[in-house]
Amino acid sequence: xxxxxxxxxxxxxxxxxxxxxxxxxxxxxxxxxxxxxxxxxxxxxxxxxx
Amino acid sequence: xxxxxxxxxxxxxxxxxxxxxxxxxxxxxxxxxxxxxxxxxxxxxxxxxxxxxxxxxxxxxxxxxxxxxxxxxxxxxxxxxxxxxxxxxxxxxxxxxxxxxxxxxxxxxxxxxxxxxxxxxxxxxxxxxxxxxxxxxxxxxxxxxxxxxxxxxxxxxxxxxxxxxxxxxxxxxxxxxxxxxxxxxxxxxxxxxxxxxxxxxxxxxxxxxxxxxxxxxxxxxxxxxxxxxxxxxxxxxxxxxxxxxxxxxxxxxxxxxxxxxxxxxxxxxxxxxxxxxxxxxxxxxxxxxxxxxxx
Amino acid sequence: xxxxxxxxxxxxxxxxxxxxxxxxxxxxxxxxxxxxxxxxxxxxxxxxxxxxxxxxxxxxxxxxxxxxxxxxxxxxxxxxxxxxxxxxxxxxxxxxxxxxxxxxxxxxxxxxxxxxxxxxxxxxxxxxxxxxxxxxxxxxxxxxxxxxxxxxxxxxxxxxxxxxxxxxxxxxxxxxxxxxxxxxxxxxxxxxxxxxxxxxxxxxxxxxxxxxxxxxxxxxxxx
Numbered sequence: 001x002x003x004x005x006x007x008x009x010x011x012x013x014x015x016x017x018x019x020x021x022x023x024x025x026x027x028x029x030x031x032x033x034x035x036x037x038x039x040x041x042x043x044x045x046x047x048x049x050x
Numbered sequence: 051x052x053x054x055x056x057x058x059x060x061x062x063x064x065x066x067x068x069x070x071x072x073x074x075x076x077x078x079x080x081x082x083x084x085x086x087x088x089x090x091x092x093x094x095x096x097x098x099x100x101x102x103x104x105x106x107x108x109x110x111x112x113x114x115x116x117x118x119x120x121x122x123x124x125x126x127x128x129x130x131x132x133x134x135x136x137x138x139x140x141x142x143x144x145x146x147x148x149x150x151x152x153x154x155x156x157x158x159x160x161x162x163x164x165x166x167x168x169x170x171x172x173x174x175x176x177x178x179x180x181x182x183x184x185x186x187x188x189x190x191x192x193x194x195x196x197x198x199x200x201x202x203x204x205x206x207x208x209x210x211x212x213x214x215x216x217x218x219x220x221x222x223x224x225x226x227x228x229x230x231x232x233x234x235x236x237x238x239x240x241x242x243x244x245x246x247x248x249x250x251x252x253x254x255x256x257x258x259x260x261x262x263x264x265x266x267x268x269x270x271x272x273x274x275x276x277x278x279x280x281x282x283x284x285x286x287x288x289x290x291x292x293x294x295x296x297x298x299x300x301x302x303x304x305x306x307x308x309x310x311x312x313x314x315x316x317x318x319x320x321x322x323x324x325x326x327x328x329x330x331x332x333x334x335x336x337x338x339x340x341x342x343x344x345x
Numbered sequence: 346x347x348x349x350x351x352x353x354x355x356x357x358x359x360x361x362x363x364x365x366x367x368x369x370x371x372x373x374x375x376x377x378x379x380x381x382x383x384x385x386x387x388x389x390x391x392x393x394x395x396x397x398x399x400x401x402x403x404x405x406x407x408x409x410x411x412x413x414x415x416x417x418x419x420x421x422x423x424x425x426x427x428x429x430x431x432x433x434x435x436x437x438x439x440x441x442x443x444x445x446x447x448x449x450x451x452x453x454x455x456x457x458x459x460x461x462x463x464x465x466x467x468x469x470x471x472x473x474x475x476x477x478x479x480x481x482x483x484x485x486x487x488x489x490x491x492x493x494x495x496x497x498x499x500x501x502x503x504x505x506x507x508x509x510x511x512x513x514x515x516x517x518x519x520x521x522x523x524x525x526x527x528x529x530x531x532x533x534x535x536x537x538x539x540x541x542x543x544x545x546x547x548x549x550x551x552x553x554x555x556x557x558x559x560x561x562x563x564x565x566x567x568x
Contacts, residue, residue, distance in 0.1 A: 001112045007176040008097060011119055011169045015279060018165045022286045029293035035307060036297060037069060143563075200514040207510060211501050224497055224564055225511065228490070231552050232515045239518035239545055243525070 072296055074289065082289075086282040092275035099268040107265070113180060118268050120173040122276035124191075127170045128198060130280060131163025132233075135205075139226035142219055153219035154295065156226060158287035160205050162280060167199045190237075190244040197236050201229040215295055346438040353434065353442025358449065360419055367450045371411050375454050378404040379461050390467040397468035398527030401458055402520050405451065405487070409516075410509045412450050413491035416443055417499050417508075426499065429565070436562030440492060444557065448488040455480045468531055475530035475539055482546040483523045489553035490516050496564045522546045 100118040107114035138156035141147045174192055175185050186192065209222050361367050382400045386392045393400070420426045429439060459476065462468045470476055494512045498504040522542040529539035 003176050003180050004101070004112050004115045007116045007173050008101065008119060010176070011123060011173050012093065012097070014165065014169055014172070018162075019279075019283060019286075022283060022290065025290050026286055026293070029290055029297070032308075033072065033293050033297055035311070039307060197514055197517055200510075204507075204511045204514065207507060208497075211503060211507075220563075221497060224560065227560075228493060228497075228515060228553075228556065231556065232518070235518040235545065235549050235552065239521040242541060242545070243521050 069296075072292065078285075082282065082285045085278055085285065089275065089278035089282045092271060092278055096268060096272045096275045099264070099271065104264050104268050110181075113177060114265065116173060116177045118265075118272040119276075120170065120177060121269070122272040123166050123169040123173060124195070125273060126276050126280045127163050127166035128195065130277065131159045131166060132198065132202070132230075134284075135159040135163065135226055136230035139223040139230070142223045143227065150215055150219060150295065153215070153223065154288055154291040155284075156223065157209055158284050158291055160202050160209075160226070162283045162287055164199065164202045164206065165283075166276075166280065167195060167202060170195050171199065188244065190241040193240045193244075194237055197240070198233070201232070205229065346435045346441070349435040349438025350441040350445065353439050354445040354449075355442075357416065357419060357443060357446035361446070361450065366415055367412065367453070371408055371415065371450060372454050372457055374411055375404050375408040375458050376461060378407055379458065379465060383465060393466040394468050397462050397466045398524045398531065399520075400466070401462050401527065402483070402523040404458055405455060405483070405523075406513060406516060406520060407509075408454055409447075409451060409487045409491050410512060412447050412454075413495045413512070414505060414508060416447050416492065417495040417504065421499070426565070436565055437558040439565075440496075440557045440561035443492045443495075444485075444488045444554075447491055448484050451484045451488060452480065455484065470530060471532050472530040472539075475526055478543065479523050479526040479530075479539075479546065482543065482550060483519045486519045486546060486549040486553055487516055489550065489557050493553065493557050493561070493564075496561060518545055518549050522549075 096118055100115050104115070104118075106112045110117075135156045138152040138159065142149070142152035142156065171192070174195070178187060178189075178192075179185050205222060205225050208225050209218065211218070211221075213221070379400065382396075382404070383393060386396060386400075420429065459470075459480075463470065491512055494508060494515070498508050498511065501507060522545045525542045526539040526546075529535055529537075
């Protein structure tokens with residue numbers, strides 16, 4: 001039974017940690033993109049174009 | 051779940067800082083969330099059923115509980131993730147369906163697949179220790195999983211090499227194709243390696259016992275739960291890839307921005323004008339990349 | 346296509362004949378590998394003789410990486426790769442030409458290594474035709490996969506380190522098949538045991554030959 005508990009904890013632990021890492025990466029990149037976008041001058045569409 | 055706050059604010063067209071191509075539709079955000087919640091719930095259910103509710107097996111005893119997890123991660127890693135990566139790579143290479151969407155999907159599938167692959171090897175090894183007496187055996191399936199892991203890692207290493215998105219995409223897609231056609235060959239070679247010996251044929255120990263009742267349902271639930279976990283991870287990882295690609299050509303820009311904002315935080319607003327000016331050098335590829343990233 | 350094959354193979358082999366890199370570096374590396382294995386397993390010859398098939402093929406695999414890297418680096422200077430792209434040579438022919446050149450070097454190496462294994466490890470070969478056939482078929486597969494991955498990694502600055510990592514896992518079937526066929530061909534083995542492995546080698550060769558012929562051109566375009 002010890003093996004079973006170890007197996008479950010390690011596998012689910014890895015998946016959980018990776019999931020957390022994914023969420024953290026997404027948050028970091030989202031903020032980065034937001035900041036880069038905010039620092040750029042607004043893009044004006046060329047007049048007369050559809 | 052506060053990471054979606056920035057994205058949801060971006061759906062208001064005038065106030066959001068996100069360019070149109072990079073905005074995630076509310077439906078996408080909610081789909082991701084719901085799948086994530088469903089994944090967590092089904093995993094918890096599987097754990098509860100697997101560890102407590104179901105009875106131990108007549109032959110394997112408590113070890114059978116690992117069978118609720120191991121085939122699930124194996125199926126995701128070996129078939130779902132890898133299959134998706136191979137098909138996506140093919141679709142990228144095919145001129146009529148070429149789109150960086152497929153490249154990004156393949157990359158996401160491979161990265162998540164590596165994680166599940168590692169889980170497969172670990173859970174298989176833990177099952178094998180009390181069953182076979184060893185942490186590792188050159189069993190056909192373990193060996194194939196190990197080779198697949200190395201092939202996946204090769205893909206990820208290749209992906210880290212800096213290049214234009216489409217050059218990198220093409221290169222990685224070819225690598226995935228070469229690996230994909232190799233898999234059946236490796237499969238046969240490893241199975242024959244294990245089972246064909248000089249003289250007598252050695253039979254493989256059957257990995258899955260015949261399984262009934264609540265155990266069968268738990269096994270099925272395990273498959274479903276882990277598949278949901280994979281899908282959720284795939285969606286999040288894809289989103290990360292889309293954001294990374296958008297900024298990819300502007301990494302120096304991003305680093306400069308981060309550096310300056312460290313210093314600008316302590317200054318008055320008058321100093322902020324200096325921060326924005328040099329960042330006007332927006333690389334042209336980023337603008338065209340937004341159209342691609344729209345998926 | 347065949348004319349271009351001969352042209353490219355001739356070019357590579359002529360470069361080799363003039364620079365003698367394969368002769369003076371690649372083949373000796375194979376022999377050094379054999380010696381290293383002997384030091385690791387010896388000094389009794391019994392374990393070496395038993396492991397001889399595997400050791401032979403592992404040495405061949407490592408040397409293949411060198412040979413492929415050499416084949417790629419021949420064109421890395423002076424815009425030679427662009428020159429090849431613009432030359433109008435059939436890309437399938439280029440692929441086959443490089444394959445022939447790498448394959449020829451490997452075959453030469455395998456002859457030397459076979460002699461080495463027989464002399465140094467005391468391996469006793471009974472079914473010579475199996476040895477020869479497995480070497481030829483195995484070399485074909487190794488060269489095909491090698492040239493393909495070489496093309497894929499050609500433009501990268503990290504190509505020296507990434508090529509073995511990419512190539513070696515992929516050629517696992519060749520290693521397994523070659524080793525088993527050699528085991529069957531040595532004294533004490535049953536030759537008939539080798540036949541499914543020949544089928545595997547042929548399948549491997551067919552797959553990577555077909556891939557190479559089709560895909561070598563597009564890879565060159567994007568390198």
